[in-house]
Amino acid sequence: MQMDLNFIAFVMMGLAATILSGVMITRRWPVSAAMVLIAVMTLLAGMFGLLEAHFAAVAQIIVYAGAIMVVFVFVMMLLNLPPEELRFGGITWGEMVLIGVGILAAVFLGTQVGQGLLTQGLESMGVAPGQTPAHARSLYFAPGENVKNVASTMFVDYLWAFELVSFLILAAVIGSIVIAKKRSADNANAA
Amino acid sequence: MLTLPELGLYFSFLLFLVGLAGVMFRKNILFMMLSVEILLNAANLAFVSASRITGTIDGQVVMFFVMAVAACEAAVGLALIIALYRTKASIEADDLKALRG
Numbered sequence: 001m002q003m004d005l006n007f008i009a010f011v012m013m014g015l016a017a018t019i020l021s022g023v024m025i026t027r028r029w030p031v032s033a034a035m036v037l038i039a040v041m042t043l044l045a046g047m048f049g050l051l052e053a054h055f056a057a058v059a060q061i062i063v064y065a066g067a068i069m070v071v072f073v074f075v076m077m078l079l080n081l082p083p084e085e086l087r088f089g090g091i092t093w094g095e096m097v098l099i100g101v102g103i104l105a106a107v108f109l110g111t112q113v114g115q116g117l118l119t120q121g122l123e124s125m126g127v128a129p130g131q132t133p134a135h136a137r138s139l140y141f142a143p144g145e146n147v148k149n150v151a152s153t154m155f156v157d158y159l160w161a162f163e164l165v166s167f168l169i170l171a172a173v174i175g176s177i178v179i180a181k182k183r184s185a186d187n188a189n190a191a
Numbered sequence: 192m193l194t195l196p197e198l199g200l201y202f203s204f205l206l207f208l209v210g211l212a213g214v215m216f217r218k219n220i221l222f223m224m225l226s227v228e229i230l231l232n233a234a235n236l237a238f239v240s241a242s243r244i245t246g247t248i249d250g251q252v253v254m255f256f257v258m259a260v261a262a263c264e265a266a267v268g269l270a271l272i273i274a275l276y277r278t279k280a281s282i283e284a285d286d287l288k289a290l291r292g
Binding site for chain 2: 007051071072158161182
């Protein structure tokens, strides 16, 4: 019964996230699109929670729905844009056919080739399809251990990647300040 | 019956399609960046689902790196939007023709 409730909640949150992202890309006002996107990210945080990635769920709300979307809304307010009229941007029928072929190829690769590779990999670990490895489950998905396991993996196996990402953030912050700064030539033109 | 992480993979595919449609059909750079956020979130959902399927924690760790790179991308992208709006007074992708794109 518990499992069924989780399943129903997961399906509803996934469908709501998909529908709301469809709503988001058809908004005319940027700020209302940002608000809908915050709802999508909160729903995704709920899905992460049901997948027992609790730290990921919390970080999704704090970092994505909090920090990143606030930056977006700041910039929207700064630019003070008028609402945009929706246009179906110049896609011809040939391009539509190509897009459809691409989607079908993605479905085929994902469900046939990807599923086969996944089953093969799990079988090499001695796991039946649809099952989680027992030792891994006890190791990584014990109740209340998620943060500890994420931290021990991130700061042992992925330490170099972590440090490189911190340098990337530093470079991005400095770069964005330099890009968005008013240049003295602009001031001379404006004056 | 499908398990939760397998369903998560399907939902990440659907979300990716919606975000891709947003990037392709909107002409406003701000909306294109919001759609890119949907794409990154779909990838995150796939990472977490794969982490749950294989029973390893690595997918969740990579998800945090994706999140950090998304923050960098938003910072630099929005700074570019501000700079473009200052020089062109427009953030329509069609108006940016300096490189004959």
